[in-house]
Amino acid sequence: MSEYHFTLKFRLADAQADPGLCIDALFQAGCDDATIGIGQRGRIALDFAREADTALAAITSALEAVKRAIPGATLIEAAPDFVGLTEVADIVGCSRQNMRKLMIGNPATFPDAVHQGTPSLWHLRPLLGWYSETQKRSIDRLLIEVADATMKVNIARETRHLAGAKLPKALQSLIA
Numbered sequence: 001m002s003e004y005h006f007t008l009k010f011r012l013a014d015a016q017a018d019p020g021l022c023i024d025a026l027f028q029a030g031c032d033d034a035t036i037g038i039g040q041r042g043r044i045a046l047d048f049a050r051e052a053d054t055a056l057a058a059i060t061s062a063l064e065a066v067k068r069a070i071p072g073a074t075l076i077e078a079a080p081d082f083v084g085l086t087e088v089a090d091i092v093g094c095s096r097q098n099m100r101k102l103m104i105g106n107p108a109t110f111p112d113a114v115h116q117g118t119p120s121l122w123h124l125r126p127l128l129g130w131y132s133e134t135q136k137r138s139i140d141r142l143l144i145e146v147a148d149a150t151m152k153v154n155i156a157r158e159t160r161h162l163a164g165a166k167l168p169k170a171l172q173s174l175i176a
Contacts, residue, residue, distance in 0.1 A: 004058040006146050007047045007079040013072030015042035022070050029069035031062065044073070055142070055149040063153075075157050078150040080143075084119040088127050092137065102135075109134065123151045 012019060019038035026036060026046070037045035046066065052058035059078060066073060083091070089099040103110045111126035125147040132139045 001051045003051050004055045009045045009076040010073040012042050019044040025069040030065040055145040059149050078153040080124050081150040081154050082121045083124045125151045
């Protein structure tokens with residue numbers, strides 16, 4: 001078993017609900033390994049340090065516990081996943097300027113951003129893999145596993161918008 005660190009952010013079913021009222025239910029449901037953030041009405045964030053056999057198992061069990069404690073809560077984001085150059089530079093231990101130099105100097109291999117703009121955002125997992133391979137640097141195995149699992153959770157979460165929608169074949173071939 002390993003200890004995995006990740007954050008889950010939720011929207012409460014009642015946007016005006018006081019998230020502080022959920023704390024006891026979360027503790028009873030098994031979220032006693034999380035620090036709970038309740039800064040915004042109608043939202044709640046849980047920063048977990050959960051033991052499990054895999055990162056995905058840790059995240060899945062945490063999601064199940066939150067759903068038991070707060071029926072109707074909707075997952076907004078699992079982290080760490082979406083990062084800018086500053087965040088990934090901090091994670092791998094280099095400067096933002098160095099990470100930007102790597103991005104500009106390796107346009108063919110640097111992972112594509114999920115959002116290109118100000119700021120640009122990437123999934124953390126492909127960046128960690130690219131950095132490890134191209135810079136020959138060791139990245140913590142547990143961090144890679146958590147980044148992989150949170151990316152999958154966030155992608156799965158986004159597919160709920162496609163439920164019942166059938167993409168036209170012409171569009172499918174263009175985005176593949």
